[in-house]
Amino acid sequence: MSEHWFKAHIRDMDRQESLEHLKGYTVGRIIFDDDRGPTALPVNYVVVGEDVLIATSPYGSIAHWTPGRQVAFEIDDFDAANETGWSVVVRGEAEVPAYADLPDDNEHRPYPWAEGDRRFHVRVRTTDLTGRRLVPA
Amino acid sequence: MSEHWFKAHIRDMDRQESLEHLKGYTVGRIIFDDDRGPTALPVNYVVVGEDVLIATSPYGSIAHWTPGRQVAFEIDDFDAANETGWSVVVRGEAEVPAYADLPDDNEHRPYPWAEGDRRFHVRVRTTDLTGRRLVPA
Numbered sequence: 085m086s087e088h089w090f091k092a093h094i095r096d097m098d099r100q101e102s103l104e105h106l107k108g109y110t111v112g113r114i115i116f117d118d119d120r121g122p123t124a125l126p127v128n129y130v131v132v133g134e135d136v137l138i139a140t141s142p143y144g145s146i147a148h149w150t151p152g153r154q155v156a157f158e159i160d161d162f163d164a165a166n167e168t169g170w171s172v173v174v175r176g177e178a179e180v181p182a183y184a185d186l187p188d189d190n191e192h193r194p195y196p197w198a199e200g201d202r203r204f205h206v207r208v209r210t211t212d213l214t215g216r217r218l219v220p221a
Numbered sequence: 222m223s224e225h226w227f228k229a230h231i232r233d234m235d236r237q238e239s240l241e242h243l244k245g246y247t248v249g250r251i252i253f254d255d256d257r258g259p260t261a262l263p264v265n266y267v268v269v270g271e272d273v274l275i276a277t278s279p280y281g282s283i284a285h286w287t288p289g290r291q292v293a294f295e296i297d298d299f300d301a302a303n304e305t306g307w308s309v310v311v312r313g314e315a316e317v318p319a320y321a322d323l324p325d326d327n328e329h330r331p332y333p334w335a336e337g338d339r340r341f342h343v344r345v346r347t348t349d350l351t352g353r354r355l356v357p358a
Binding site for chain 1: 225227228229230231247248250252253254257258259260261262263290291292293295297299301304305306308310312333334335336337349355358
Protein backbone atom coordinates (compact mmCIF):
# COMPACT_ATOMS: atom_id res chain seq x y z
CA MET A 85 0.00 0.00 0.00
CA SER A 86 1.28 3.47 -0.82
CA GLU A 87 1.88 5.87 2.02
CA HIS A 88 0.55 9.38 1.85
CA TRP A 89 2.98 12.15 2.68
CA PHE A 90 0.48 13.96 4.83
CA LYS A 91 -1.97 12.18 7.06
CA ALA A 92 -5.63 13.07 7.27
CA HIS A 93 -6.91 15.39 9.98
CA ILE A 94 -9.64 14.28 12.36
CA ARG A 95 -12.55 16.72 12.63
CA ASP A 96 -15.59 16.37 14.86
CA MET A 97 -19.04 16.61 13.34
CA ASP A 98 -21.69 18.47 15.29
CA ARG A 99 -25.00 16.83 16.16
CA GLN A 100 -26.81 18.18 13.10
CA GLU A 101 -24.16 16.98 10.67
CA SER A 102 -24.07 13.60 12.41
CA LEU A 103 -27.85 13.35 12.10
CA GLU A 104 -27.74 14.22 8.39
CA HIS A 105 -25.29 11.37 7.82
CA LEU A 106 -27.46 9.01 9.86
CA LYS A 107 -30.48 9.87 7.73
CA GLY A 108 -28.55 9.28 4.53
CA TYR A 109 -27.81 5.60 5.12
CA THR A 110 -29.75 2.37 5.53
CA VAL A 111 -27.14 -0.06 6.93
CA GLY A 112 -25.29 0.28 10.21
CA ARG A 113 -24.05 -1.77 13.10
CA ILE A 114 -25.83 -2.32 16.37
CA ILE A 115 -23.25 -2.52 19.17
CA PHE A 116 -24.23 -4.33 22.34
CA ASP A 117 -23.03 -6.50 25.18
CA ASP A 118 -23.99 -10.15 25.37
CA ASP A 119 -22.81 -12.69 27.95
CA ARG A 120 -19.33 -12.65 26.40
CA GLY A 121 -18.77 -8.93 26.18
CA PRO A 122 -19.23 -6.31 23.47
CA THR A 123 -20.09 -7.29 19.92
CA ALA A 124 -21.55 -5.85 16.71
CA LEU A 125 -24.05 -6.94 14.07
CA PRO A 126 -24.86 -5.13 10.82
CA VAL A 127 -28.54 -4.28 10.36
CA ASN A 128 -30.81 -2.20 8.19
CA TYR A 129 -32.32 0.79 9.94
CA VAL A 130 -34.43 3.90 9.63
CA VAL A 131 -34.23 7.16 11.58
CA VAL A 132 -37.26 8.23 13.63
CA GLY A 133 -36.68 11.70 15.02
CA GLU A 134 -33.11 11.29 16.23
CA ASP A 135 -33.59 7.63 17.15
CA VAL A 136 -32.55 4.53 15.25
CA LEU A 137 -35.20 1.90 14.52
CA ILE A 138 -34.33 -1.63 13.45
CA ALA A 139 -36.37 -4.78 12.76
CA THR A 140 -34.91 -8.08 13.82
CA SER A 141 -35.76 -11.68 14.61
CA PRO A 142 -37.62 -12.20 17.90
CA TYR A 143 -35.35 -15.23 18.45
CA GLY A 144 -31.99 -13.60 17.74
CA SER A 145 -29.26 -12.10 19.90
CA ILE A 146 -30.32 -8.48 19.33
CA ALA A 147 -33.83 -9.20 20.66
CA HIS A 148 -32.33 -11.10 23.58
CA TRP A 149 -29.58 -8.72 24.67
CA THR A 150 -30.53 -5.14 23.81
CA PRO A 151 -33.95 -4.24 25.27
CA GLY A 152 -33.60 -2.00 28.32
CA ARG A 153 -29.84 -1.83 27.97
CA GLN A 154 -27.28 0.71 26.86
CA VAL A 155 -26.22 0.16 23.23
CA ALA A 156 -24.54 2.00 20.40
CA PHE A 157 -25.17 2.23 16.70
CA GLU A 158 -22.42 3.01 14.23
CA ILE A 159 -22.29 3.96 10.54
CA ASP A 160 -19.29 4.91 8.47
CA ASP A 161 -17.89 5.16 4.98
CA PHE A 162 -14.31 5.17 3.75
CA ASP A 163 -12.31 6.08 0.70
CA ALA A 164 -9.25 3.84 0.71
CA ALA A 165 -7.64 5.60 -2.25
CA ASN A 166 -7.66 8.92 -0.46
CA GLU A 167 -7.33 7.48 3.04
CA THR A 168 -10.29 9.47 4.24
CA GLY A 169 -13.74 8.72 5.60
CA TRP A 170 -16.21 9.46 8.35
CA SER A 171 -18.13 7.73 11.10
CA VAL A 172 -21.16 8.49 13.23
CA VAL A 173 -21.90 6.88 16.59
CA VAL A 174 -25.25 6.92 18.37
CA ARG A 175 -25.44 5.96 22.02
CA GLY A 176 -28.52 5.36 24.10
CA GLU A 177 -30.83 2.82 25.63
CA ALA A 178 -32.55 0.23 23.46
CA GLU A 179 -36.28 -0.17 23.90
CA VAL A 180 -39.02 -2.20 22.29
CA PRO A 181 -41.55 0.28 20.92
CA ALA A 182 -45.24 -0.34 21.22
CA TYR A 183 -46.83 -1.36 17.93
CA ALA A 184 -48.79 1.89 17.91
CA ASP A 185 -45.55 3.84 18.06
CA LEU A 186 -44.10 2.33 14.89
CA PRO A 187 -44.16 4.48 11.75
CA ASP A 188 -47.57 4.22 10.06
CA ASP A 189 -46.48 3.32 6.57
CA ASN A 190 -44.12 0.58 5.47
CA GLU A 191 -41.98 3.09 3.68
CA HIS A 192 -40.83 4.58 6.96
CA ARG A 193 -40.23 1.25 8.67
CA PRO A 194 -36.96 -0.68 8.62
CA TYR A 195 -36.58 -2.77 5.49
CA PRO A 196 -34.34 -5.75 6.30
CA TRP A 197 -32.50 -7.28 3.39
CA ALA A 198 -32.24 -10.62 5.13
CA GLU A 199 -34.90 -13.30 4.97
CA GLY A 200 -36.80 -14.48 8.01
CA ASP A 201 -39.23 -13.24 10.60
CA ARG A 202 -38.08 -9.73 11.51
CA ARG A 203 -41.12 -8.43 13.32
CA PHE A 204 -39.23 -7.58 16.51
CA HIS A 205 -38.48 -3.86 16.51
CA VAL A 206 -35.79 -2.20 18.60
CA ARG A 207 -35.47 1.53 18.96
CA VAL A 208 -32.26 3.14 20.15
CA ARG A 209 -33.23 6.19 22.19
CA THR A 210 -30.46 8.53 21.15
CA THR A 211 -28.72 10.46 23.89
CA ASP A 212 -25.28 10.93 22.28
CA LEU A 213 -24.99 11.56 18.57
CA THR A 214 -21.42 12.26 17.47
CA GLY A 215 -19.40 11.98 14.32
CA ARG A 216 -15.88 12.32 13.07
CA ARG A 217 -14.44 13.00 9.67
CA LEU A 218 -11.01 12.24 8.32
CA VAL A 219 -10.26 15.10 5.97
CA PRO A 220 -7.29 15.22 3.60
CA ALA A 221 -4.29 17.15 4.87
CA MET B 222 -36.29 2.31 -2.09
CA SER B 223 -37.33 -0.62 -4.27
CA GLU B 224 -38.25 -3.85 -2.57
CA HIS B 225 -36.85 -7.10 -3.81
CA TRP B 226 -39.30 -9.92 -4.36
CA PHE B 227 -37.07 -12.44 -2.66
CA LYS B 228 -35.00 -11.62 0.38
CA ALA B 229 -31.38 -12.63 0.76
CA HIS B 230 -30.42 -15.79 2.63
CA ILE B 231 -28.05 -15.67 5.59
CA ARG B 232 -25.15 -18.12 5.38
CA ASP B 233 -22.44 -18.66 7.97
CA MET B 234 -18.81 -18.44 6.95
CA ASP B 235 -16.41 -20.94 8.45
CA ARG B 236 -13.30 -19.79 10.30
CA GLN B 237 -11.05 -20.02 7.24
CA GLU B 238 -13.37 -17.98 5.05
CA SER B 239 -13.78 -15.42 7.83
CA LEU B 240 -9.99 -15.17 8.15
CA GLU B 241 -9.59 -14.67 4.40
CA HIS B 242 -12.00 -11.75 4.53
CA LEU B 243 -10.19 -10.31 7.54
CA LYS B 244 -6.87 -10.43 5.69
CA GLY B 245 -8.37 -8.72 2.67
CA TYR B 246 -9.28 -5.47 4.40
CA THR B 247 -7.51 -2.62 6.18
CA VAL B 248 -10.34 -0.78 7.97
CA GLY B 249 -12.61 -2.21 10.65
CA ARG B 250 -14.29 -1.28 13.89
CA ILE B 251 -12.97 -1.94 17.36
CA ILE B 252 -15.91 -2.66 19.67
CA PHE B 253 -15.41 -2.12 23.38
CA ASP B 254 -17.04 -1.06 26.61
CA ASP B 255 -16.22 2.26 28.19
CA ASP B 256 -17.80 3.76 31.31
CA ARG B 257 -21.03 4.36 29.37
CA GLY B 258 -21.46 0.96 27.79
CA PRO B 259 -20.57 -0.54 24.43
CA THR B 260 -19.26 1.61 21.61
CA ALA B 261 -17.35 1.36 18.33
CA LEU B 262 -14.54 3.23 16.59
CA PRO B 263 -13.25 2.66 13.06
CA VAL B 264 -9.52 1.94 12.85
CA ASN B 265 -6.93 0.70 10.40
CA TYR B 266 -5.58 -2.77 11.19
CA VAL B 267 -3.38 -5.61 10.08
CA VAL B 268 -3.78 -9.34 10.72
CA VAL B 269 -1.03 -11.14 12.65
CA GLY B 270 -1.70 -14.86 12.64
CA GLU B 271 -5.40 -14.81 13.44
CA ASP B 272 -5.14 -11.72 15.64
CA VAL B 273 -6.01 -8.13 14.82
CA LEU B 274 -3.34 -5.48 15.44
CA ILE B 275 -4.14 -1.78 15.56
CA ALA B 276 -2.12 1.36 16.31
CA THR B 277 -3.78 4.13 18.25
CA SER B 278 -3.14 7.18 20.37
CA PRO B 279 -1.76 6.47 23.85
CA TYR B 280 -4.15 9.17 25.11
CA GLY B 281 -7.33 7.96 23.42
CA SER B 282 -10.29 5.88 24.53
CA ILE B 283 -9.07 2.66 22.87
CA ALA B 284 -5.81 2.78 24.83
CA HIS B 285 -7.74 3.57 27.98
CA TRP B 286 -10.54 1.03 27.78
CA THR B 287 -9.40 -2.04 25.87
CA PRO B 288 -6.20 -3.49 27.38
CA GLY B 289 -6.89 -6.64 29.36
CA ARG B 290 -10.58 -6.56 28.46
CA GLN B 291 -12.88 -8.52 26.19
CA VAL B 292 -13.46 -6.68 22.89
CA ALA B 293 -14.69 -7.39 19.38
CA PHE B 294 -13.56 -6.31 15.96
CA GLU B 295 -15.91 -6.11 13.02
CA ILE B 296 -15.51 -5.69 9.26
CA ASP B 297 -18.18 -5.78 6.59
CA ASP B 298 -19.09 -4.74 3.09
CA PHE B 299 -22.47 -4.23 1.45
CA ASP B 300 -24.02 -3.95 -1.96
CA ALA B 301 -27.11 -1.79 -1.58
CA ALA B 302 -28.27 -2.34 -5.15
CA ASN B 303 -28.41 -6.10 -4.67
CA GLU B 304 -29.25 -5.97 -0.96
CA THR B 305 -26.42 -8.34 -0.16
CA GLY B 306 -23.21 -8.19 1.85
CA TRP B 307 -21.10 -9.92 4.46
CA SER B 308 -19.63 -9.30 7.88
CA VAL B 309 -16.91 -10.85 10.01
CA VAL B 310 -16.67 -10.53 13.79
CA VAL B 311 -13.58 -11.28 15.86
CA ARG B 312 -13.93 -11.68 19.61
CA GLY B 313 -11.19 -11.93 22.18
CA GLU B 314 -9.16 -10.13 24.80
CA ALA B 315 -7.22 -6.99 23.92
CA GLU B 316 -3.61 -6.85 25.00
CA VAL B 317 -0.73 -4.45 24.59
CA PRO B 318 2.02 -6.36 22.80
CA ALA B 319 5.65 -5.96 23.80
CA TYR B 320 7.62 -3.90 21.31
CA ALA B 321 9.67 -6.99 20.43
CA ASP B 322 6.48 -8.80 19.44
CA LEU B 323 5.44 -6.23 16.82
CA PRO B 324 5.97 -7.13 13.16
CA ASP B 325 9.57 -6.40 12.16
CA ASP B 326 8.96 -4.30 9.10
CA ASN B 327 6.71 -1.28 8.74
CA GLU B 328 4.88 -2.94 5.89
CA HIS B 329 3.32 -5.46 8.25
CA ARG B 330 2.43 -2.93 10.92
CA PRO B 331 -0.85 -1.03 11.11
CA TYR B 332 -0.84 2.04 8.88
CA PRO B 333 -3.25 4.60 10.37
CA TRP B 334 -4.73 7.09 7.97
CA ALA B 335 -5.29 9.63 10.72
CA GLU B 336 -2.70 12.12 11.88
CA GLY B 337 -1.26 12.12 15.37
CA ASP B 338 0.81 9.98 17.67
CA ARG B 339 -0.34 6.39 17.10
CA ARG B 340 2.44 4.44 18.74
CA PHE B 341 0.16 2.59 21.16
CA HIS B 342 -0.51 -0.88 19.75
CA VAL B 343 -3.42 -3.08 20.75
CA ARG B 344 -3.67 -6.71 19.71
CA VAL B 345 -6.98 -8.53 19.81
CA ARG B 346 -6.22 -12.13 20.75
CA THR B 347 -8.77 -13.89 18.59
CA THR B 348 -10.82 -16.61 20.21
CA ASP B 349 -13.98 -16.42 18.10
CA LEU B 350 -13.76 -15.69 14.38
CA THR B 351 -17.11 -15.88 12.65
CA GLY B 352 -18.70 -14.46 9.53
CA ARG B 353 -22.02 -14.25 7.77
CA ARG B 354 -22.98 -13.65 4.21
CA LEU B 355 -26.21 -12.36 2.76
CA VAL B 356 -26.55 -14.20 -0.54
CA PRO B 357 -29.18 -13.39 -3.18
CA ALA B 358 -32.27 -15.57 -3.07
